Amino acid sequence: xxxxxxxxxxxxxxxxxxxxxxxxxxxxxxxxxxxxxxxxxxxxxxxxxxxxxxxxxxxxxxxxxxxxxxxxxxxxxxxxxxxxxxxxxxxxxxxxxxxxxxxxxxxxxxxxxxxxxxxxxxxxxxxxx
Amino acid sequence: xxxxxxxxxxxxxxxxxxxxxxxxxxxxxxxxxxxxxxxxxxxxxxxxxxxxxxxxxxxxxxxxxxxxxxxxxxxxxxxxxxxxxxxxxxxxxxxxxxxxxxxxxxxxxxxxxxxxxxxxxxxxxxxxx
Amino acid sequence: xxxxxxxxxxxxxxxxxxxxxxxxxxxxxxxxxxxxxxxxxxxxxxxxxxxxxxxxxxxxxxxxxxxxxxxxxxxxxxxxxxxxxxxxxxxxxxxxxxxxxxxxxxxxxxxxxxxxxxxxxxxxxxxxx
Numbered sequence: 198x199x200x201x202x203x204x205x206x207x208x209x210x211x212x213x214x215x216x217x218x219x220x221x222x223x224x225x226x227x228x229x230x231x232x233x234x235x236x237x238x239x240x241x242x243x244x245x246x247x248x249x250x251x252x253x254x255x256x257x258x259x260x261x262x263x264x265x266x267x268x269x270x271x272x273x274x275x276x277x278x279x280x281x282x283x284x285x286x287x288x289x290x291x292x293x294x295x296x297x298x299x300x301x302x303x304x305x306x307x308x309x310x311x312x313x314x315x316x317x318x319x320x321x322x323x324x325x326x
Numbered sequence: 327x328x329x330x331x332x333x334x335x336x337x338x339x340x341x342x343x344x345x346x347x348x349x350x351x352x353x354x355x356x357x358x359x360x361x362x363x364x365x366x367x368x369x370x371x372x373x374x375x376x377x378x379x380x381x382x383x384x385x386x387x388x389x390x391x392x393x394x395x396x397x398x399x400x401x402x403x404x405x406x407x408x409x410x411x412x413x414x415x416x417x418x419x420x421x422x423x424x425x426x427x428x429x430x431x432x433x434x435x436x437x438x439x440x441x442x443x444x445x446x447x448x449x450x451x452x453x454x455x
Numbered sequence: 456x457x458x459x460x461x462x463x464x465x466x467x468x469x470x471x472x473x474x475x476x477x478x479x480x481x482x483x484x485x486x487x488x489x490x491x492x493x494x495x496x497x498x499x500x501x502x503x504x505x506x507x508x509x510x511x512x513x514x515x516x517x518x519x520x521x522x523x524x525x526x527x528x529x530x531x532x533x534x535x536x537x538x539x540x541x542x543x544x545x546x547x548x549x550x551x552x553x554x555x556x557x558x559x560x561x562x563x564x565x566x567x568x569x570x571x572x573x574x575x576x577x578x579x580x581x582x583x584x
Binding site: 329340343344347361363364365366367368369370371399436438439441442443444445446447448449450451453454 | 462499501502504505506507508509511512513514516518524526535538539542543544545546547557558559560561562563564565566
């Protein structure tokens with residue numbers, strides 16, 4: 198059910214991209230209660246002028262041209278504590294797996310209702326019977 | 327008002343892409359009460375490693391490299407029955423029009439408020455007067 | 456905190472793209488209470504058949520192949536008046552800066568909760584302490 202949009206610079210290697218993808222999925226499993234195999238992601242590669250971040254930083258955080266944007270649409274109901282743990286797991290996990298700076302990991306969540314998904318065959322897997 | 331993001335593999339033919347685009351729009355008209363001509367879509371073509379799905383399937387559904395992701399942002403208020411009918415119309419419609427497997431049609435909905443749109447000229451067409 | 460997805464035609468010049476990007480950011484600052492330096496955007500360039508709009512127009516507005524889609528995810532709580540002023544500032548600002556028709560500026564807003572962001576380092580900057 199989560200759909201993750203992952204936007205990365207063109208220069209991101211295949212290995213790094215795969216590590217980012219896997220880390221986002223693993224963090225969903227381990228801290229956000231997402232079921233195994235629920236891995237749906239749309240990745241886009243971007244030219245340098247297509248990923249825009251504040252050149253002087255924001256809230257004391259400074260960004261680089263390696264920035265990645267991860268926007269997750271998933272079902273509402275997760276607590277603030279779970280969301281906090283998810284951010285930590287994604288940023289730290291990407292750093293450990295790839296060496297990327299945690300500063301360059303931007304995460305945005307969009308909460309939706311369970312009936313808002315069809316994951317193939319035209320069915321509504323999470324809706325009322 | 328609905329904005330549909332449609333993400334497809336690079337190998338999707340122009341004819342298939344057009345059929346997907348038209349089917350999504352037609353399903354909005356026929357089952358979801360969307361007005362005629364309200365057809366706004368952002369399509370992106372992707373390399374094979376950019377559309378990620380569970381290789382062992384999920385909830386008994388198995389996916390292929392022909393997978394398409396359709397994420398629709400539209401106004402809140404549609405019933406579960408309407409959403410269910412929309413999924414059916416999109417998945418079956420794409421299958422009939424293109425021969426694609428219904429298993430490869432992923433749909434995600436994001437509900438927003440009527441005042442959340444400007445469809446040209448800087449106006450707010452659905453907001454209060 | 457706002458994340459703006461900006462989808463433009465491939466033929467958009469660098470100068471025009473930069474003007475669109477800056478105008479969206481400036482409108483956030485001046486009419487929507489967004490803090491300085493809070494500028495996060497994901498831009499995608501598209502082939503002509505990837506940006507779909509109603510060929511006969513919609514609600515009396517007619518579109519061209521120069522159409523741009525701007526989808527902003529930001530924190531809920533902004534009033535209808537603020538959203539209305541934001542649309543006006545973005546559409547008029549893009550017209551003044553680039554000569555583009557205001558008819559070709561499509562804006563979609565997605566409201567989320569303050570805890571739905573991590574803007575680097577794995578922290579949750581807007582959540583409860």
